[in-house]
């Protein structure tokens with residue numbers, strides 16, 4: 405039997421499949437088909453998820469494994485911050501190590517175990533990089549500039565200033581007041597920019613960010629390939645970088661920033677090494693369920709006979725979120 409995990413980082417939910425358990429690894433097509441099926445909120449398992457994270461071996465220096473990110477619609481993402489924390493915990497427990505690297509599509513990222521955010525809430529810090537503001541990296545077009553940093557873009561929303569950053573997956577962050585932006589506005593803009601459009605030809609993760617005080621943000625994201633999610637780790641990291649650059653009087657490099665989101669809270673720390681930016685993303689890595697399934701059933705994408713067991717970790721996470729003093733709107 406093969407064991408999958410249902411996991412979350414700030415309630416951004418994923419299934420983890422460790423391909424190294426299989427006698428015959430799933431092909432590209434099989435992984436994409438499994439991702440679309442298992443994450444489907446009606447036809448999938450456990451009311452679906454926001455993506456499938458596939459772990460495999462890596463022969464890169466200092467790494468314990470690789471992570472592939474497949475969105476619910478079957479598209480491949482170059483990175484996933486909340487997912488990387490859960491994959492880091494999985495690899496840390498598998499190999500008994502607390503500090504190592506994980507190979508991702510574009511780079512090998514440093515990760516380590518952190519002090520628990522709260523009792524019973526396992527916590528990991530992951531590196532978010534490389535960072536680029538260039539229109540070719542996102543990519544975007546028809547916005548009248550090669551970089552979008554703290555710009556009003558009237559076609560995208562009124563009273564909001566936008567910053568576009570690849571970390572390296574593409575993000576558009578709108579800073580403003582949630583009372584005027586509203587989740588509905590996020591859904592409308594996210595849908596527009598993730599269907600055929602002249603601005604972001606490959607789609608883009610769209611976040612609304614509200615500054616709630618010094619070093620404090622609330623961020624919600626409409627994810628490319630998924631839709632509205634409870635949290636997006638790379639989105640909160642990109643928003644933290646934009647916060648430090650656009651509002652230096654309120655957010656400082658190398659200091660912890662608290663980022664609330666609809667699924668909980670993470671901490672970020674932004675570093676600036678001569679305009680080479682990196683971000684530490686620190687947050688929970690919660691395993692909610694174990695799923696047992698045969699290798700044949702995985703190859704035929706048949707989830708009917710999968711057996712599901714709860715881990716019991718979610719209660720501690722909910723206690724942690726219940727105790728947060730956040731400024732939800």
Ligand SMILES: N[C@@H](CCC[C@H](N)C(=O)O)C(=O)O
Nearest residue numbers: 481484485486573636637638
């Ligand atoms: N949830 C993620 C990002 C997942 C990928 C994204 N939907 C994309 O297509 O770029 C995170 O926590 O960073």
